[in-house]
Amino acid sequence: MNKTPKVVGLPNSEEERARRLKQEVERLAALPIVEWRYYLETGELTKKHGIEAATLKQMVEATIHANEKKAREAKADDRRQKQKAERRQERENRLSRQEQERARKEAVRARKAAERIEREQETRRKKRDAAFAWIAELPKLTHAARLKEAAARLGEDFEILQQEFEVYFAAAEELEGVACDRRSGWWWVAQARA
Numbered sequence: 001m002n003k004t005p006k007v008v009g010l011p012n013s014e015e016e017r018a019r020r021l022k023q024e025v026e027r028l029a030a031l032p033i034v035e036w037r038y039y040l041e042t043g044e045l046t047k048k049h050g051i052e053a054a055t056l057k058q059m060v061e062a063t064i065h066a067n068e069k070k071a072r073e074a075k076a077d078d079r080r081q082k083q084k085a086e087r088r089q090e091r092e093n094r095l096s097r098q099e100q101e102r103a104r105k106e107a108v109r110a111r112k113a114a115e116r117i118e119r120e121q122e123t124r125r126k127k128r129d130a131a132f133a134w135i136a137e138l139p140k141l142t143h144a145a146r147l148k149e150a151a152a153r154l155g156e157d158f159e160i161l162q163q164e165f166e167v168y169f170a171a172a173e174e175l176e177g178v179a180c181d182r183r184s185g186w187w188w189v190a191q192a193r194a
Helices: 014-030 033-042 044-049 053-137 140-154 158-184 187-193
Strands: none
Touching (some): 014 033, 014 053, 033 044, 033 053, 044 053, 053 158, 140 158
């Protein structure tokens, strides 16, 4: 056997030279302008790749312009994405504000409706109490007839109104008895009974 080591050389095909040249151009394009121009002026790169300095300079400048264009496009894409996200956020905020406003208006509407119902109930109670007071002053024989009239006028159920009137009338008689006893000096006896 042969004792000399076998050395395998790198392929020197056109494709390999083009690949190496492309890598060198991209490396130079990434360097500051002063530095890559210095490397071109030394002439080592032109000898290494077998290309003229003007052609290499054009290739580097074209790569620089392509890189700048890609950077501008990427920046524009980022800006568009950011604007799109901002518009989406603004739309979500607007919808949230609208929903809050809608909920607030609904709450105000519900509160006003509750207040209106409460006022109506208070008005009905006052009318019922006034009718009870007027009927209580009348003779007992007329209470049922007057309660029917009051029920029709107030729009309430007669039986419920009659039960409420009986409670009212009993309380009024009890209070009237205490008031009479107080005038006569015997109010403490009436309180002892209660």
